[in-house]
Amino acid sequence: MTATPHQRSTILEVAREAGASxxxxxxxxxxxxxxxxxxxxxxxxxxxxxxxYRPNQMARSLKGGxxxxxxxxxxDIRNPxxxxxxxxxxxxxxxxxxxxMVCNTDNDAARESALLAxxxxxxxxxxxxxxxxxxxxxLQTLVDQGTxxxxxxxxxxxxxxxxxxxDNALAIDMALDHLxxxxxxxxxxxxxxxxxxxxxxxxxxxxxxxxxxxGLTGHxxxxxxxxxxxxxxxxxxxxxxxxxxQKAVLCANGNxxxxxxxxxxxxxxxxGETGLLGIDExxxxxxxxxxxxxxxxxxxxxGRSAVACLMRSQDNDATPTRHRHAPTLIMRGSTxxxxx
Amino acid sequence: MTATPHQRSTILEVAREAGASxxxxxxxxxxxxxxxxxxxxxxxxxxxxxxxYRPNQMARSLKGGxxxxxxxxxxDIRNPxxxxxxxxxxxxxxxxxxxxMVCNTDNDAARESALLAxxxxxxxxxxxxxxxxxxxxxLQTLVDQGTxxxxxxxxxxxxxxxxxxxDNALAIDMALDHLxxxxxxxxxxxxxxxxxxxxxxxxxxxxxxxxxxxGLTGHxxxxxxxxxxxxxxxxxxxxxxxxxxQKAVLCANGNxxxxxxxxxxxxxxxxGETGLLGIDExxxxxxxxxxxxxxxxxxxxxGRSAVACLMRSQDNDATPTRHRHAPTLIMRGSTxxxxx
DNA sequence: TTGTAGGCGTTATCAT
DNA sequence: ATGATAACGCCTACAA
Numbered sequence: 223m224t225a226t227p228h229q230r231s232t233i234l235e236v237a238r239e240a241g242a243s244x245x246x247x248x249x250x251x252x253x254x255x256x257x258x259x260x261x262x263x264x265x266x267x268x269x270x271x272x273x274x275y276r277p278n279q280m281a282r283s284l285k286g287g288x289x290x291x292x293x294x295x296x297x298d299i300r301n302p303x304x305x306x307x308x309x310x311x312x313x314x315x316x317x318x319x320x321x322x323m324v325c326n327t328d329n330d331a332a333r334e335s336a337l338l339a340x341x342x343x344x345x346x347x348x349x350x351x352x353x354x355x356x357x358x359x360x361l362q363t364l365v366d367q368g369t370x371x372x373x374x375x376x377x378x379x380x381x382x383x384x385x386x387x388x389d390n391a392l393a394i395d396m397a398l399d400h401l402x403x404x405x406x407x408x409x410x411x412x413x414x415x416x417x418x419x420x421x422x423x424x425x426x427x428x429x430x431x432x433x434x435x436x437g438l439t440g441h442x443x444x445x446x447x448x449x450x451x452x453x454x455x456x457x458x459x460x461x462x463x464x465x466x467x468q469k470a471v472l473c474a475n476g477n478x479x480x481x482x483x484x485x486x487x488x489x490x491x492x493x494g495e496t497g498l499l500g501i502d503e504x505x506x507x508x509x510x511x512x513x514x515x516x517x518x519x520x521x522x523x524x525g526r527s528a529v530a531c532l533m534r535s536q537d538n539d540a541t542p543t544r545h546r547h548a549p550t551l552i553m554r555g556s557t558x559x560x561x562x
Numbered sequence: 563m564t565a566t567p568h569q570r571s572t573i574l575e576v577a578r579e580a581g582a583s584x585x586x587x588x589x590x591x592x593x594x595x596x597x598x599x600x601x602x603x604x605x606x607x608x609x610x611x612x613x614x615y616r617p618n619q620m621a622r623s624l625k626g627g628x629x630x631x632x633x634x635x636x637x638d639i640r641n642p643x644x645x646x647x648x649x650x651x652x653x654x655x656x657x658x659x660x661x662x663m664v665c666n667t668d669n670d671a672a673r674e675s676a677l678l679a680x681x682x683x684x685x686x687x688x689x690x691x692x693x694x695x696x697x698x699x700x701l702q703t704l705v706d707q708g709t710x711x712x713x714x715x716x717x718x719x720x721x722x723x724x725x726x727x728x729d730n731a732l733a734i735d736m737a738l739d740h741l742x743x744x745x746x747x748x749x750x751x752x753x754x755x756x757x758x759x760x761x762x763x764x765x766x767x768x769x770x771x772x773x774x775x776x777g778l779t780g781h782x783x784x785x786x787x788x789x790x791x792x793x794x795x796x797x798x799x800x801x802x803x804x805x806x807x808q809k810a811v812l813c814a815n816g817n818x819x820x821x822x823x824x825x826x827x828x829x830x831x832x833x834g835e836t837g838l839l840g841i842d843e844x845x846x847x848x849x850x851x852x853x854x855x856x857x858x859x860x861x862x863x864x865g866r867s868a869v870a871c872l873m874r875s876q877d878n879d880a881t882p883t884r885h886r887h888a889p890t891l892i893m894r895g896s897t898x899x900x901x902x
Numbered sequence: 903t904t905g906t907a908g909g910c911g912t913t914a915t916c917a918t
Numbered sequence: 919a920t921g922a923t924a925a926c927g928c929c930t931a932c933a934a
Contacts, residue, residue, distance in 0.1 A: 623912090
């Protein structure tokens with residue numbers, strides 16, 4: 223009993239303490255506990271207990287190549303959608319005996335690149351990425367080295383990987399159908415700039431196509447949310463033209479819904495009379511009178527689905543798959559048209 | 563050029579490719595690049611480039627004992643406050659050359675225990691924990707083994723570690739001062755059960771103490787939020803007694819604010835006339851008319867502060883410190899008393 | 903059922 | 919300035 227803090231004990235010390243060999247201890251903590259005699263098991267258990275022994279995962283992974291780590295790279299960790307998916311991912315990882323290493327790029331391509339390298343250096347056995355930039359090159363390298371890869375929400379043109387996310391086309395269709403059924407005829411679609419992320423592009427295109435197909439008048443605004451002024455003008459202009467009771471705003475994601483709601487309320491618009499529908503469910507949507515209708519993404523399912531993809535591509539090097547999840551319409555007052 | 567996917571290249575291969583020794587390559591990727599001749603440097607750089615070499619962190623950590631990993635264990639990853647702090651932590655970690663491994667316990671003590679063991683097995687060099695249960699024993703073991711530890715938001719009685727979080731007493735005092743100044747006299751304090759987390763306890767006690775000191779009438783409700791009915795009754799009962807224009811509700815955290823707002827609105831209460839003040843700033847607080855006043859926590863600062871603690875306790879084994887951060891009052895309509 | 907020996911990729915030590 | 923070599927803690931043949 224020394225004055226210095228306990229050193230971390232190793233397998234060797236446990237072995238000595240238990241009067242056994244390293245191998246036996248290794249077996250005890252591995253998947254071969256059964257093969258050990260009961261006596262041996264207790265001796266090892268006691269010794270390990272006394273020494274506070276925990277196998278060193280680093281050493282373990284070095285030898286066997288099993289880091290038991292899954293990496294997740296997200297573009298915006300403060301986005302509730304991201305967090306909700308993360309939650310599903312983490313649960314699924316735990317269920318499969320993996321741990322999750324989450325890194326946040328804050329939508330910065332340079333950081334993304336660095337973090338990708340980092341994750342690789344920890345030899346993650348699978349990678350789930352919600353891409354900020356277009357790190358195709360790096361990702362392809364990882365794939366070539368045998369790391370299973372799943373693209374979350376945002377696709378990347380040149381990378382061959384599984385994709386998991388919302389069924390964007392379906393979501394837009396559901397939105398348009400709902401708005402039309404509620405009697406709205408003039409639609410304003412609000413999105414962030416579509417270049418940066420594939421779903422934005424898909425949703426926008428589908429919106430325009432869908433409006434035509436249904437004989438609806440559709441306009442789109444896709445500037446950065448940072449430019450509050452532009453957004454504000456777009457909305458105000460939309461509010462002044464044509465009949466009220468005919469007009470509805472469709473928000474491409476949760477951030478947009480937040481920004482748009484702010485402006486709509488400031489402009490004195492009455493929700494419902496002016497329709498408002500958002501993609502992404504947020505916990506405050508029911509609070510803003512008369513409630514904001516949303517298309518909720520099945521975030522948990524998406525997260526689990528992503529991990530399932532990873533696990534599948536570990537076994538057989540299967541072809542990349544696509545998993546498009548359907549949203550759920552949550553109807554509230556903001557699309558209950560009082561003057562249809 | 564084989565048909566099989568690229569194997570991950572090792573330091574040895576790079577050494578061969580560059581016509582150098584493992585040592586030189588190691589030096590190149592370590593902190594001793596300077597010591598190498600320019601020629602050597604380029605040769606290694608080129609070789610590494612061509613082979614797509616990245617040092618294996620696992621091996622690195624095995625040898626040197628430096629995992630370059632910080633662990634963070636949070637009780638509820640879907641809580642925006644948690645995520646905001648996480649963001650600060652991650653930034654600070656990156657700035658110090660560390661990576662962050664985040665684990666979520668979902669407020670489950672058993673999971674917490676397991677995840678703690680896990681983090682230990684990855685030999686994290688520091689641990690930030692937002693405790694769900696009371697894993698004092700395990701934590702003390704970690705501390706004894708030399709792992710710097712920081713308690714986030716929630717303290718633990720028997721563990722000797724630094725604590726970082728809100729200045730709870732100050733926050734309550736600020737809340738009471740503000741409410742009193744706005745003319746509210748009867749206060750209802752809404753909290754989650756205080757046993758589970760130390761700040762809840764501190765806040766509750768301070769509330770009761772503070773009301774007395776100021777001559778305010780204070781009631782408290784601290785049942786689980788799951789029991790919507792009980793909460794609802796408490797609020798409704800509070801609304802019916804005494805004069806309106808005198809009454810205000812104080813919410814102990816963001817979750818409570820959400821639940822309470824829901825009920826207040828459903829009860830037809832007019833915010834402002836009935837005061838509402840919440841601890842934790844949420845992005846929807848300005849949306850719910852006439853805006854919900856909050857005490858915002860400096861989440862980024864708290865996160866950074868936590869990492870700073872970690873770094874400090876690595877160098878010298880300094881005594882545990884306490885860092886209580888002051889909140890910021892964001893006044894909105896919900897405490898602008900129209901009938902003072 | 904148990905033990906022995908070698909090596910995973912890296913860094914540290916000691917040469918040269 | 920550069921290299922050879924021995925650990926780091928563990929796992930996995932192979933042997934007994």
